[in-house]
Amino acid sequence: MANLSEPICALITPPGYAAINVVRISGKGSIGIVAQYIKPRKKLLNCPSHRVVFGTFYSREGRAIDQVLCTVFRAPHSYTGEDVVEISSHGNPQIASQILENLLLDARMANPGEFTLRAVLNGKMDLPQAEAVNDLVFASGAMAESAALMQVQGILSQHLQNLLNDISETRLRCELAIDFADQDLPPVDPEDLKNRISHILKQAEELYAEGVSQGKYIREGIKISLVGAPNSGKSSIFNAFLKYNRAIVNPHPGTTRDYLEERVNLQGYTLILYDTAGLRISSDEVEREGIERTRELMQNSDLILYLLPVDQEIDWKEIDELPSEIKNKILWVATKYDLITPDFSDVKNSDNLNGHSPDSAIPASVYAIEGLEKLQQAILNHFALPQKWVDRPLVTNARHLAALSRAISSLKNALQSIDNQAGYEFTAFDLIAASQALEEILGIVTTEDLLTNIFNNFCIGK
Ligand SMILES: Nc1nc2c(c(=O)[nH]1)N(C=O)[C@@H](CNc1ccc(C(=O)N[C@@H](CCC(=O)O)C(=O)O)cc1)CN2
Numbered sequence: 294m295a296n297l298s299e300p301i302c303a304l305i306t307p308p309g310y311a312a313i314n315v316v317r318i319s320g321k322g323s324i325g326i327v328a329q330y331i332k333p334r335k336k337l338l339n340c341p342s343h344r345v346v347f348g349t350f351y352s353r354e355g356r357a358i359d360q361v362l363c364t365v366f367r368a369p370h371s372y373t374g375e376d377v378v379e380i381s382s383h384g385n386p387q388i389a390s391q392i393l394e395n396l397l398l399d400a401r402m403a404n405p406g407e408f409t410l411r412a413v414l415n416g417k418m419d420l421p422q423a424e425a426v427n428d429l430v431f432a433s434g435a436m437a438e439s440a441a442l443m444q445v446q447g448i449l450s451q452h453l454q455n456l457l458n459d460i461s462e463t464r465l466r467c468e469l470a471i472d473f474a475d476q477d478l479p480p481v482d483p484e485d486l487k488n489r490i491s492h493i494l495k496q497a498e499e500l501y502a503e504g505v506s507q508g509k510y511i512r513e514g515i516k517i518s519l520v521g522a523p524n525s526g527k528s529s530i531f532n533a534f535l536k537y538n539r540a541i542v543n544p545h546p547g548t549t550r551d552y553l554e555e556r557v558n559l560q561g562y563t564l565i566l567y568d569t570a571g572l573r574i575s576s577d578e579v580e581r582e583g584i585e586r587t588r589e590l591m592q593n594s595d596l597i598l599y600l601l602p603v604d605q606e607i608d609w610k611e612i613d614e615l616p617s618e619i620k621n622k623i624l625w626v627a628t629k630y631d632l633i634t635p636d637f638s639d640v641k642n643s644d645n646l647n648g649h650s651p652d653s654a655i656p657a658s659v660y661a662i663e664g665l666e667k668l669q670q671a672i673l674n675h676f677a678l679p680q681k682w683v684d685r686p687l688v689t690n691a692r693h694l695a696a697l698s699r700a701i702s703s704l705k706n707a708l709q710s711i712d713n714q715a716g717y718e719f720t721a722f723d724l725i726a727a728s729q730a731l732e733e734i735l736g737i738v739t740t741e742d743l744l745t746n747i748f749n750n751f752c753i754g755k
């Protein structure tokens with residue numbers, strides 16, 4: 294790993310013209326490095342932490358480059374835990390480049406995520422907090438933002454730490470039973486041990502279940518494909534969700550051939566919508582390829598909106614032949630419902646479909662006022678997602694979920710070992726394995742590979 298505390302610098306605002314640009318330098322001697330270029334020099338050198346100095350930045354040859362504000366953070370009281378200076382200049386990219394060029398005489402360019410990596414290595418934050426910093430930067434909706442912020446604030450870490458403490462205490466009891474088995478101590482009560490482990494297991498399982506059913510959708514968005522017979526109104530619904538005419542809509546069946554993908558925000562959630570080629574037996578080679586892609590998309594979607602237009606005969610054979618794992622993620626939608634009634638305020642699901650649709654079909658129309666409202670609500674209800682914001686520990690990250698799942702297996706083994714009267718060594722062993730899995734999430738045990746992997750996905754300057 295690169296020399297910790299060696300000064301690193303980067304532009305931390307987007308490159309280009311702006312009101313202000315900010316260049317950050319962190320590491321040993323950062324304040325002195327910047328002071329070489331700033332007048333009044335002494336004022337910067339003597340500046341206490343968390344203060345701002347107004348001055349002029351001069352190039353090494355002595356040419357004035359810009360009037361700047363330097364914000365000083367003194368180790369360990371900074372984002373990275375090192376000495377940090379942030380130099381705000383007028384937002385001309387050439388000015389920022391010149392500032393950076395001068396700093397690069399004594400510092401090197403920061404790698405992606407390197408400031409945050411240092412924050413982790415200097416104990417300013419743990420790994421889930423650092424990962425959440427990146428999630429926060431790339432969050433695509435209010436829900437993802439609130440979940441990431443919870444994690445940045447350490448709410449998830451604290452919860453995991455509590456679980457770790459409970460596991461440790463339980464393990465200690467097992468070890469006492471092993472070490473002092475031959476002494477005259479009150480014997481360890483297996484029921485008490487089981488209760489303790491069950492309690493930990495329950496919390497871990499809840500965290501996992503919520504992570505799988507909500508966390509992933511919050512962080513990565515919900516993949517929803519629009520499928521149905523040709524002309525069932527897929528592209529129209531797609532456009533209505535996007536609020537612009539992205540896809541071609543036409544009375545001619547078979548209009549959409551390849552699928553289209555677009556992201557749209559729904560009440561703070563990101564929906565990744567796919568408009569697809571209509572499902573039907575076709576002799577046209579291009580259309581057949583499109584239909585094949587639709588089938589693949591259905592496999593990969595979190596939810597399928599299967600459109601059943603109220604004015605067409607429905608091909609039940611096509612639907613019956615769908616495999617059950619596909620059927621399980623279908624929401625039936627009765628499209629073009631305005632042809633039955635233009636007023637959506639009092640329609641119930643499924644009424645008036647002439648027996649064409651399953652009972653639970655949701656009425657929808659792109660031509661009626663509020664014609665999509667029931668559908669949008671049904672989508673959110675389907676995932677039982679939080680309505681306002683995330684206000685409790687939530688696992689959103691695949692790495693965390695995988696480790697949590699291993700912790701759960703080990704806790705189950707620990708319970709089993711008590712039931713089997715295998716000996717408390719085995720229980721203690723399983724509890725250690727559970728702890729290790731949780732410690733992996735927190736980054737208590739890490740490898741350079743893991744860190745490189747995580748921080749490579751960050752942007753420069755973070
Ligand atoms: N200008 C600027 N804005 C920013 C950041 C930054 O680094 N610079 N941040 C990051 O990218 C985020 C804020 N994160 C930060 C976290 C800790 C400290 C800090 O100075 N911590 C000290 C003092 C804490 C205190 O006074 O309570 C410490 O931990 O000791 C600064 C920024 C978002 N906004």
Ligand SMILES: Nc1nc2c(ncn2[C@@H]2O[C@H](COP(=O)(O)OP(=O)(O)OP(=O)(O)O)[C@@H](O)[C@H]2O)c(=O)[nH]1
Nearest residue numbers: 523524525526527528529543547548549571658659
């Ligand atoms: N009355 C009514 N007509 C609709 C509605 N939605 C779509 N249509 C009409 O139905 C026809 C087909 O719409 P599309 O959105 O192109 O249907 P599609 O499922 O994408 O069709 P393909 O791409 O050919 O499979 C068009 O003439 C639309 O104007 C609706 O809500 N109400």
Ligand SMILES: [Mg+2]
Nearest residue numbers: 527528548549
């Ligand atoms: Mg279409």
